[in-house]
Amino acid sequence: MTIFKLFLLFSFLSFSFSEETPNHHAFPRPLILEYAELEEEEVSLRCRSWRFAGEANNLSPWKTVPKECAEHVKEYMNGKGYVYDLEIANKEAGEFAKSVKLKEDGLDAWVFDIDETLLSNLPYYAAHGYGFEVFDHAKFDDWVEKGVTPAIEASLKLYEDILNLGYKVILLTGRSESHRAVTVDNLINAGFRDWHQLILRSSDDKGKLAVIYKSEKRSEMEKEGFRILGNSGDQWSDLLGSSVSVRSFKLPNPMYFIA
Amino acid sequence: MTIFKLFLLFSFLSFSFSEETPNHHAFPRPLILEYAELEEEEVSLRCRSWRFAGEANNLSPWKTVPKECAEHVKEYMNGKGYVYDLEIANKEAGEFAKSVKLKEDGLDAWVFDIDETLLSNLPYYAAHGYGFEVFDHAKFDDWVEKGVTPAIEASLKLYEDILNLGYKVILLTGRSESHRAVTVDNLINAGFRDWHQLILRSSDDKGKLAVIYKSEKRSEMEKEGFRILGNSGDQWSDLLGSSVSVRSFKLPNPMYFIA
Numbered sequence: 177m178t179i180f181k182l183f184l185l186f187s188f189l190s191f192s193f194s195e196e197t198p199n200h201h202a203f204p205r206p207l208i209l210e211y212a213e214l215e216e217e218e219v220s221l222r223c224r225s226w227r228f229a230g231e232a233n234n235l236s237p238w239k240t241v242p243k244e245c246a247e248h249v250k251e252y253m254n255g256k257g258y259v260y261d262l263e264i265a266n267k268e269a270g271e272f273a274k275s276v277k278l279k280e281d282g283l284d285a286w287v288f289d290i291d292e293t294l295l296s297n298l299p300y301y302a303a304h305g306y307g308f309e310v311f312d313h314a315k316f317d318d319w320v321e322k323g324v325t326p327a328i329e330a331s332l333k334l335y336e337d338i339l340n341l342g343y344k345v346i347l348l349t350g351r352s353e354s355h356r357a358v359t360v361d362n363l364i365n366a367g368f369r370d371w372h373q374l375i376l377r378s379s380d381d382k383g384k385l386a387v388i389y390k391s392e393k394r395s396e397m398e399k400e401g402f403r404i405l406g407n408s409g410d411q412w413s414d415l416l417g418s419s420v421s422v423r424s425f426k427l428p429n430p431m432y433f434i435a
Numbered sequence: 436m437t438i439f440k441l442f443l444l445f446s447f448l449s450f451s452f453s454e455e456t457p458n459h460h461a462f463p464r465p466l467i468l469e470y471a472e473l474e475e476e477e478v479s480l481r482c483r484s485w486r487f488a489g490e491a492n493n494l495s496p497w498k499t500v501p502k503e504c505a506e507h508v509k510e511y512m513n514g515k516g517y518v519y520d521l522e523i524a525n526k527e528a529g530e531f532a533k534s535v536k537l538k539e540d541g542l543d544a545w546v547f548d549i550d551e552t553l554l555s556n557l558p559y560y561a562a563h564g565y566g567f568e569v570f571d572h573a574k575f576d577d578w579v580e581k582g583v584t585p586a587i588e589a590s591l592k593l594y595e596d597i598l599n600l601g602y603k604v605i606l607l608t609g610r611s612e613s614h615r616a617v618t619v620d621n622l623i624n625a626g627f628r629d630w631h632q633l634i635l636r637s638s639d640d641k642g643k644l645a646v647i648y649k650s651e652k653r654s655e656m657e658k659e660g661f662r663i664l665g666n667s668g669d670q671w672s673d674l675l676g677s678s679v680s681v682r683s684f685k686l687p688n689p690m691y692f693i694a
Contacts, residue, residue: 225519231491232685234527260484268493426491 223248227430233412237435239310246308249430253298253306259330261428266330269408269425270337276405276422278342285372285402286338287394287421289409290349290359292429294335295325295366307431320351323358327366331408331427335368344372344402348393348414350386350434352377386434391417482507486689492671496694498569505567508689512557512565518589520687525589528667528684529596535664535681537601544631544661545597546653546680548668549608549618551688553594554584554625566690579610582617586625590667590686594627603631603661607652607673609645609693611636645693650676 223245229235241249252258278284288294300319301307319325339345351359353376360374381389390413394404398419407414407421410429415421482504488494500508511517537543547553559578560566578584598604610618612635619633640648649672653663657678666673666680669688674680 221515221519224516225523228487228490228520228687229523229527231487232524232687234524234684236527236531256480257483260480261487264484264488265491265493268488268495272495425493428487428491 219244220248227252227428230430230433231426231428233416233426235433238433241305241307241430243308245430246305249308250306252430253301258428262328262330265425265427266334266408269406269423270334272423272425273334273338273341273343273406279403281401282342282344283401283403284343285346285397285404286343286406287346287348287397287404287408288331288335289411289414290347290351290363291325292328292410292431293408293414293427294328294331294347294368295362296328297325299324299326301431311432317355320355321358323362323365325362325366327368328427332367334408338406339370343405345370346397346402347371347374348390349374349376350389352382353379385413386411387413387417390414391419394419394421478503479507486511486687489689489692490685490687492675492685494692497692500564500566500690502567504689505564508567509565511689512560517687521587521589524684524686525593525667528665528682529593531682531684532593532597532600532602532665538662540660541601541603542660542662543602544605544656544663545602545665546605546607546656546663546667547590547594548670548673549606549610549622550584551587551669551690552667552673552686553587553590553606553627554621555587556584558583558585560690570691576614579614580617582621582624584621584625586627587686591626593667597665598629602664604629605656605661606630606633607649608633608635609648611641612638644672645670646672646676649673650678653678653680 223242226235226242226245227249273286276284291297297316297319300316304312304315335345347363349359356374356376359376363371363374375393377384377389381392384392394407395418397404404419404421405423407424408427409415409424410427411434412426413434415424415426482501485494485501485504486508532545535543550556556575556578559575563571563574594604606622608618615633615635618635622630622633634652636643636648640651643651653666654677656663663678663680664682666683667686668674668683669686670693671685672693674683674685
């Protein structure tokens with residue numbers, strides 16, 4: 177693969193190349209090994225920028241991980257980068273949670289999303305290209321019904337801290353009501369306990385954008401008197417919209433996008 | 436520096452270490468070189484996570500770049516990572532801008548912040564530790580008054596595209612009214628032109644949080660009839676609050692935080 181081809185590959189990511197971009201005429205030939213290293217570094221940097229852009233909510237809706245970044249996302253998800261990103265997001269959430277003086281009326285709430293927030297579907301996505309394959313609803317439903325999705329350790333620790341501080345925990349997930357029983361079992365087996373409410377998509381919520389569905393549900397919480405202080409989710413559609421929390425915490429997820 | 440010391444250093448970043456964290460007892464000794472490499476990789480990963488967390492709006496307000504990440508931030512700001520992150524954010528903004536069918540009443544607006552959004556104060560920060568030194572208002576004012584802040588190339592390209600598409604450009608900056616003349620000259624010399632309005636902090640706005648000041652100004656734009664379709668800024672306080680834009684674009688900035 178030449179540097180030139182790499183330029184083409186990344187036309188989807190980049191619309192103007194700085195003068196710093198290596199020009200292959202500037203290198204003596206045939207330094208094949210050096211080319212390969214340069215290319216690998218370029219791919220890594222461009223894909224990291226793509227991932228960054230996602231975490232900063234700069235990307236338009238996307239259906240699959242860009243082909244050029246499939247390997248990068250796989251490595252990230254299986255490496256320390258993902259673990260450390262989960263840790264710092266949850267640590268910041270925990271520090272904020274501790275910093276708030278709760279009222280004693282039991283109405284201070286923390287909202288958690290479930291998939292890729294409390295539970296990790298990494299085993300499923302590892303078998304399906306880490307987001308490079310188009311999402312298959314039926315296959316994913318089969319996986320959910322197994323009820324074996326493991327906890328995200330850093331999120332489980334935050335969850336315990338939040339409970340112990342006296343927050344009411346409300347779980348708000350895009351999973352359908354039909355998965356309620358297996359979701360409850362899965363959460364308990366993964367170590368989660370004592371949530372105040374578990375909200376799943378009812379038949380009325382079918383077809384709604386996640387950001388609308390979740391905003392509506394948060395609005396209902398507020399009508400019940402809850403003060404939503406924190407909200408943890410791996411999608412911006414978990415966190416934005418209306419009735420948003422005082423602080424929200426975006427957990428990393430470069431594998432899929434939910435609007 | 437031992438791995439153990441590294442752990443201590445990063446206690447501010449990490450509250451739970453996964454089992455993947457290298458245990459120095461697991462390595463044969465005295466592989467000093469390998470230790471050094473491992474440490475460097477750890478620092479790099481932890482600091483990248485810190486930077487990611489900032490871009491995802493997960494961090495509490497901070498005053499300086501963490502000591503351990505000073506070198507990481509310097510390398511990032513001077514390397515391709517920063518350039519590529521600027522490029523992808525501006526590219527996504529441009530694609531969104533093009534995708535909107537504008538009304539022909541001249542009321543479709545795009546809001547731009549100035550510092551670290553259109554103009555780059557990197558020369559100033561390079562001389563002041565890339566955010567590792569505590570911000571010095573007087574020194575920064577002196578720098579601003581020189582009027583030599585260069586354009587961010589990818590943002591200048593977006594700016595031109597936005598103008599050519601027919602948007603009204605409104606510049607909304609935290610700079611004070613006292614810097615108006617030099618800011619206008621600086622912008623023009625850097626290649627920016629034809630903005631509809633340049634809003635700076637008046638004496639009435641002194642002491643307001645940026646997120647409040649900017650929300651108020653956007654609210655005034657809406658009262659004048661403008662539809663704020665896009666908003667580009669390097670701080671979340673440029674983008675959040677009320678009267679927010681349809682889509683906003685967070686440009687990277689690991690050097691400072693404005694609430």
